[in-house]
Amino acid sequence: xxxxxxxxxxxxxxxxxxxxAIKDPTDAVIRITRACICGSDLWFYKDGPAxxxxxxxxxxxxxxxxxxxxxxxxxxxxxxxxxxxxxxxSCLFCDEGLQTACVHGGTFGVGGxxxxxxAEALRIPYADGTLYPLNVDPDDAxxxxxxxxxxxxxxxxxxxxxxxxxxxxxxxxxxxxxxxLCGVIAARKLGAEQxxxxxxxxxxxALAQEFGATDVVRERGDAxxxxxxxxxxxxxxxxxxxxxxxxxAMNTALGVVRPGGAVGRVGVAHYDTLPxxxxxxxxxxxxxxxxxxxxxxxxLLPDVMSGKIQPGKVFDSTIGLDGVPEGYRAMNERQSLKVxxxx
Amino acid sequence: xxxxxxxxxxxxxxxxxxxxAIKDPTDAVIRITRACICGSDLWFYKDGPAxxxxxxxxxxxxxxxxxxxxxxxxxxxxxxxxxxxxxxxSCLFCDEGLQTACVHGGTFGVGGxxxxxxAEALRIPYADGTLYPLNVDPDDAxxxxxxxxxxxxxxxxxxxxxxxxxxxxxxxxxxxxxxxLCGVIAARKLGAEQxxxxxxxxxxxALAQEFGATDVVRERGDAxxxxxxxxxxxxxxxxxxxxxxxxxAMNTALGVVRPGGAVGRVGVAHYDTLPxxxxxxxxxxxxxxxxxxxxxxxxLLPDVMSGKIQPGKVFDSTIGLDGVPEGYRAMNERQSLKVxxxx
Numbered sequence: 100x101x102x103x104x105x106x107x108x109x110x111x112x113x114x115x116x117x118x119x120a121i122k123d124p125t126d127a128v129i130r131i132t133r134a135c136i137c138g139s140d141l142w143f144y145k146d147g148p149a150x151x152x153x154x155x156x157x158x159x160x161x162x163x164x165x166x167x168x169x170x171x172x173x174x175x176x177x178x179x180x181x182x183x184x185x186x187x188x189s190c191l192f193c194d195e196g197l198q199t200a201c202v203h204g205g206t207f208g209v210g211g212x213x214x215x216x217x218a219e220a221l222r223i224p225y226a227d228g229t230l231y232p233l234n235v236d237p238d239d240a241x242x243x244x245x246x247x248x249x250x251x252x253x254x255x256x257x258x259x260x261x262x263x264x265x266x267x268x269x270x271x272x273x274x275x276x277x278x279x280l281c282g283v284i285a286a287r288k289l290g291a292e293q294x295x296x297x298x299x300x301x302x303x304x305a306l307a308q309e310f311g312a313t314d315v316v317r318e319r320g321d322a323x324x325x326x327x328x329x330x331x332x333x334x335x336x337x338x339x340x341x342x343x344x345x346x347x348a349m350n351t352a353l354g355v356v357r358p359g360g361a362v363g364r365v366g367v368a369h370y371d372t373l374p375x376x377x378x379x380x381x382x383x384x385x386x387x388x389x390x391x392x393x394x395x396x397x398x399l400l401p402d403v404m405s406g407k408i409q410p411g412k413v414f415d416s417t418i419g420l421d422g423v424p425e426g427y428r429a430m431n432e433r434q435s436l437k438v439x440x441x442x
Numbered sequence: 443x444x445x446x447x448x449x450x451x452x453x454x455x456x457x458x459x460x461x462x463a464i465k466d467p468t469d470a471v472i473r474i475t476r477a478c479i480c481g482s483d484l485w486f487y488k489d490g491p492a493x494x495x496x497x498x499x500x501x502x503x504x505x506x507x508x509x510x511x512x513x514x515x516x517x518x519x520x521x522x523x524x525x526x527x528x529x530x531x532s533c534l535f536c537d538e539g540l541q542t543a544c545v546h547g548g549t550f551g552v553g554g555x556x557x558x559x560x561a562e563a564l565r566i567p568y569a570d571g572t573l574y575p576l577n578v579d580p581d582d583a584x585x586x587x588x589x590x591x592x593x594x595x596x597x598x599x600x601x602x603x604x605x606x607x608x609x610x611x612x613x614x615x616x617x618x619x620x621x622x623l624c625g626v627i628a629a630r631k632l633g634a635e636q637x638x639x640x641x642x643x644x645x646x647x648a649l650a651q652e653f654g655a656t657d658v659v660r661e662r663g664d665a666x667x668x669x670x671x672x673x674x675x676x677x678x679x680x681x682x683x684x685x686x687x688x689x690x691a692m693n694t695a696l697g698v699v700r701p702g703g704a705v706g707r708v709g710v711a712h713y714d715t716l717p718x719x720x721x722x723x724x725x726x727x728x729x730x731x732x733x734x735x736x737x738x739x740x741x742l743l744p745d746v747m748s749g750k751i752q753p754g755k756v757f758d759s760t761i762g763l764d765g766v767p768e769g770y771r772a773m774n775e776r777q778s779l780k781v782x783x784x785x
Contacts, residue, residue, distance in 0.1 A: 191677060192701060197725060200701035261727070334534060349718075358535060358543035361729075368722035372715035375692075379711035379731045382540060384604070386704075388725030 101442070102218030103155040103423050105148040111155065111424045119220040124169035127226030129161030129179060132237050133246045134216045134440040135414065136426050138276050139367050144427050150210035156217030157183035157207035158249040162237060163230070170226045178237050179230040181216060181223060182393040183207060183250040188228020196394035201228070217423055219442050231396050243411025243439060244403045247281065251437070252399060252410040253392030254365045255281025255342065259289050261363030261387035262338035266290030269331050271355045272312070274342035275303040277413040277437040278365060280310055282340040284408050287311030291338070295330060297323055297351065303436060306412060320347070324354035336360060341387070346370035356383055363387040414439040445561035446498040446766050448491040454498065454767045462563040467512035470569030472504030472522060475580050476589045477559045477783040478757065479769050481619050482710050487770050493553035499560030500526035500550035501592040505580060506573070513569045521580050522573040524559060524566060525736040526550060526593040531571020539737035544571070560766055562785045574739050586754025586782060587746045590624065594780070595742060595753040596735030597708045598624025598685065602632050604706030604730035605681035609633030612674050614698050615655070617685035618646040620756040620780040621708060623653055625683040627751050630654030634681070638673060640666055640694065646779060649755060663690070667697035679703060684730070689713035699726055706730040757782040
């Protein structure tokens with residue numbers, strides 16, 4: 100079968116690799132019908148892969164082809180969402196809805212035990228705990244939005260939940276990438292009254308406004324923080340969704356949050372420390388991390404099925420596997436917001 | 443009148459100072475009937491005061507002697523709790539119950555505009571927003587517990603609320619000082635099932651157990667973290683109350699919290715940074731800061747009045763103003779847990 104392999108910075112290719120196959124009795128194998136490229140894949144693209152010949156991709160929808168002897172609920176032929184981590188579905192953390200801390204868990208496509216989803220097929224550890232079955236035609240027009248529940252929409256939602264967004268809140272979203280845009284959807288769903296999108300790309304800002312953003316801050320650094328304060332009576336916002344992961348983005352987030360507010364961070368942390376004193380004296384909460392996307396599907400799926408939320412709009416191009424190297428390039432150069440793959 | 447003044451490290455004296463008097467029309471003057479020495483006063487005692495001749499003390503109960511022309515609800519003769527910050531009672535933050543961020547607020551006894559409560563009397567800015575009237579005899583046996591609502595019990599409660607303590611939770615309390623002990627009371631009130639007190643003083647540990655601690659960890663550093671993991675099935679606790687403020691205490695707190703858990707910190711932060719990556723990957727929430735003690739009185743007062751909680755037990759000695767210098771020495775050398783002052 101064919102799969103996406105990363106060799107080094109800016110070096111991605113499509114290779115023939117051994118077919119995905121059951122290894123443990125709790126495994127399934129799925130044929131990938133939709134996958135995509137993630138903003139977090141771009142960190143590898145810029146800095147190089149974590150391991151030699153890294154199999155890429157961690158977001159997918161697929162059809163179950165085979166299941167191991169111990170798989171109890173997942174059945175061949177089912178259409179399933181594959182969240183970006185696998186999880187046993189039975190440990191303390193899975194019970195609490197934090198599948199990203201599963202004691203037997205791991206992440207697809209980051210060089211660990213599991214391979215990647217930007218491929219024709221993939222072995223899924225702990226199929227019962229990991230996969231989320233759908234009752235939808237595999238070619239339904241909702242596929243892009245359903246695919247977003249594997250990571251990007253769940254991640255935006257995690258940012259909003261971690262930032263304690265609630266009815267009537269003032270919210271700032273740092274970053275106008277696909278996660279930030281899904282964060283706007285999430286903030287609106289949770290009842291935010293004012294949603295300030297902080298970004299620089301006009302097409303993305305337009306989509307943010309379509310999703311519910313009420314204000315736009317295009318400035319950077321201190322000027323951005325000043326503008327957010329101007330828009331919020333001088334106080335800053337109650338909730339910040341940090342959807343980038345750079346030190347500058349985190350500083351911006353902490354600069355625009357008001358006393359007693361919360362920063363929900365989901366951008367993969369590329370900074371070593373957080374300020375310890377200013378956050379203390381201002382009673383600022385810092386929360387978030389890798390999103391338990393699976394835990395949020397129950398809550399988000401009805402809104403996707405009804406069309407009330409349309410996170411699939413973050414995909415602005417669709418390619419086959421052969422187009423994946425070009426997809427990385429286009430996303431890295433901000434020519435594409437998020438690339439959908441039909442292997 | 444007489445008041446407590448700090449001159450330098452380990453140098454505290456009682457001086458005759460000008461009588462407390464109304465300055466602004468929103469002021470009141472109270473005669474202090476009960477005050478005390480705070481663990482946070484000891485940071486000044488060790489490192490030196492923030493300003494020359496610093497008037498000390500920020501926790502009190504008193505009787506209103508005089509009010510300014512604009513004071514509307516507070517009346518002379520009332521017995522009142524004086525929370526450790528003054529607050530206007532009308533700004534955005536006061537409305538939200540975060541009086542420690544009041545736009546016109548400040549802290550008593552730290553060298554700012556307001557003087558200190560370890561004195562015969564004190565001017566109270568924004569009397570209506572600051573003072574909490576009581577319907578109790580000034581010599582009621584509940585005075586120690588009522589006094590604790592001015593800071594130490596509210597601070598322990600803020601730690602527990604910030605650490606998201608809820609029914610059935612596993613909780614660790616870092617520090618067996620008066621705040622930590624009140625944190626045990628708070629964790630129990632909020633429904634925690636397992637409350638691990640981390641400390642080294644047998645008398646304080648005994649009080650923690652009386653307050654509801656279920657387990658004791660006497661180890662320090664890595665050994666302490668290992669022991670907490672042993673006591674929690676290897677996972678660590680869901681909520682940590684950080685009640686010290688040192689870098690070591692914060693490291694311990696972050697070492698014993700489990701993925702998805704929260705650290706509520708109320709010990710005045712004596713560290714510059716928090717780790718940015720480990721907290722991210724483990725979805726650890728860091729929250730807390732100076733406690734809005736006033737906001738918690740409504741919730742805590744009924745339990746104090748009924749005797750259901752007895753935070754006043756943290757006071758293990760009572761002195762007059764003359765005894766204050768010796769009180770600082772005794773608390774600093776851990777010979778006294780918390781000193782109550784009857785000026």
